[in-house]
Amino acid sequence: MEQTKILLEESDMPKQWYNIAADMPNPVQATLHPVTKQPVGPDDLAPLFPMQLILQEVSRDRWIDIPEDIQAIYRLWRPSPLMRASRFEKVLGTPAKIYFKYEGVSPAGSHKPNTAVAQAYYNKMEGVKRITTETGAGQWGSALSLACNFFNIECKVYMVKVSYNQKPYRRSMMQTWGASVVASPSDQTQAGRKILAQNPDSSGSLGIAISEAVEDAATHDDTKYSLGSVLNHVLMHQTIIGLEAKKQFEKVGDFPDIVIGCVGGGSNFAGVSFPFLYDKIHGKDIRVIAVEPTACPTLTRGPFAYDFGDSIGLAPIVPMHTLGHSFVPPPIHAGGLRYHGMAPAVSQLFKDKLIEAQAYHQLEVFDAAVLFSRTEGILPAPETAHAIKSVIVEALKAKEEGVEKTILFNFSGHGHFDMSAYDAYFSKKLTDYSLPESEIQRALEDIKDMPKPK
């Protein structure tokens, strides 16, 4: 009998997160103030984040304890299973062994609650009554709604208007968990009203929604803001994925040669890979691959530069691979990968050649998703499907070379709320997008007056 799921008992769940800052050969460079362009200190961030999270953001401690109240909620779905995709291996005819960490088991259906629960907890500890955030397709918004609900914190989600109207089911999910969801641009903030005055029919953007959520938090005493990716502490909360995977590999006496994750802001990729990068940094021969869409090729084509974290220029300036803050990604269905920048930690590791990057087109990504669904059953989210495409490429390469590789990828979320994308695929309405060279010129224009990172 071949084992399909490698499970961990709850008592074996890791009790600490892994902070890669302790091991990076070159640290993440300073975050700068959006106006002064000088390095920011904890106090600059205090209006937006609770102090414990700010301290985690700048910590160099390798291990940070996971409070028991967070663990208790993690246990509703964690440890998540490590799955052996034997049927997928067979259909590819590869000698490679393919494993995936299945993060779709969380109530919100993705890895996002790993940090949402932690963030809600630290806010609660500091007496925060209300948290604001933005959401595009809704995966992050629903994770934060779930988390706030557990800690009895009010949650206000600014949801990009086009998604609010087109994806009512993620919205309903957030409401079920008690969040209040408003279409952005809204008339509830200055930023929103300004946009609406210019264009009453604006369908919104993630950049606008961020501005609304940040303004709301900054102008209400009892309110903080929460971000679902990019920041160091967010990535760190996700490392429970890779830490569990290591224990699971130990159980079956295996270890990955290749670790793969899709990247938008970088959090699920960091979650699965950072604990393995520890081994790579300490001499182990592992390849770590970040997979992005050709429509938003931040690592593969964007320069490493200081740029705004948001589109409007209100958020801090961070050193990262970026397509420029004015970049509007084409409307691919992997909404979670449509971000102009990349987590500074992921960007630095890429710069230091500790990780590789690959970019794939939308159609080949959906081909991969359907092949996977038809062999393993589970329907991947379009974001996850990018990782699967890379797995196919690497598994076929192993076949060609006749070598038995062990591949691990992060199955960041299921596609139950993305079926309209599958619909579009089957009815041949999906197209590929390649970024014209002019977009790279525009990106360089965006960053030309910024300080230069090392």
Add this chain to the structure above:
Amino acid sequence: MEQTKILLEESDMPKQWYNIAADMPNPVQATLHPVTKQPVGPDDLAPLFPMQLILQEVSRDRWIDIPEDIQAIYRLWRPSPLMRASRFEKVLGTPAKIYFKYEGVSPAGSHKPNTAVAQAYYNKMEGVKRITTETGAGQWGSALSLACNFFNIECKVYMVKVSYNQKPYRRSMMQTWGASVVASPSDQTQAGRKILAQNPDSSGSLGIAISEAVEDAATHDDTKYSLGSVLNHVLMHQTIIGLEAKKQFEKVGDFPDIVIGCVGGGSNFAGVSFPFLYDKIHGKDIRVIAVEPTACPTLTRGPFAYDFGDSIGLAPIVPMHTLGHSFVPPPIHAGGLRYHGMAPAVSQLFKDKLIEAQAYHQLEVFDAAVLFSRTEGILPAPETAHAIKSVIVEALKAKEEGVEKTILFNFSGHGHFDMSAYDAYFSKKLTDYSLPESEIQRALEDIKDMPKPK
């Protein structure tokens, strides 16, 4: 640390299904031919079902081996977790311990693949190339699509037209797994064409879809028909749920005093409860509760009688609790519970007072679903929410009586494809339905010329 999930290793997954026919004090009474009204034999069923399933249908063997090829697919998601709902207990303030078996972990999101995979396997073994079925909201159709895909069998799903148009995502799911889905009534069968000739705008019904699927199978040599509930062998395939649960309770040294499941055709209820009914029949003091909607109160208000399994009178006549084959259930959102009849085995056990039945209104059921989501995180399907409502009632009764009961319920499926129902609930568009007494008179009229069961 309180344990949340009680897991089983794959090697501990039961290797046999439990056939309650071996232990029922009174057996299920004979199935009759829809035209001759005489008992049917295996040969009468052979055009529709493979012989192995027909033999299972009439078997009295207590244990039936699960072939390794079926187990291998079960292992993609089974054993499913047994979860302790501690947070839910706390919010109810009950001394009762509440456990649930989480069947939403299957790729199709419900318990349905437990039988779909078995049925596809036995069809494959007998050389069947193509399987037809009907589906309403799509839960059964997607489970069978998934199963046929694994065994490389063509799958044709007749989907009630109103759902086909209103629930495109379940349809996309079936297509992703390679099934062909057609809106019923269709122009592809005589039955469909007949209905369309009378009413080109017919929005369809489960009864019509069954007729189309049955006709398609009966008129194609390489094609069989598959049903997702009601029949003995279908219920038996689901007993893996309860058998796993028993092993999981053993692991934590507990055993349920009350076992609860929602009932439409009866399969998920049978799956969780039959293995525990074995203990009850052999003297153990357990209550077993079947929960139905007040809008379709088959057990609580329908007579026990011989009636057609379908709405049109083409399907075999079975002895069961029924609201009459002409009954059209009100449009409640728990589509899987909108069936005029009840599995003969469940009906006989109810007649023999081995199980109880409760009926609840739609609004209190959604209240229960939201309370559950906000404490345990997972969003239940509207069908599952009926079981949850009963759990609340029983847990509060235990609180009142001050006794510590152990309650087990079957979490038959998640609600990711039912968010429009939650939407309707939050926007106050849901209503309750009570069956007027005239409907019971109509039911009695439906069955008045039928033979009488003992």
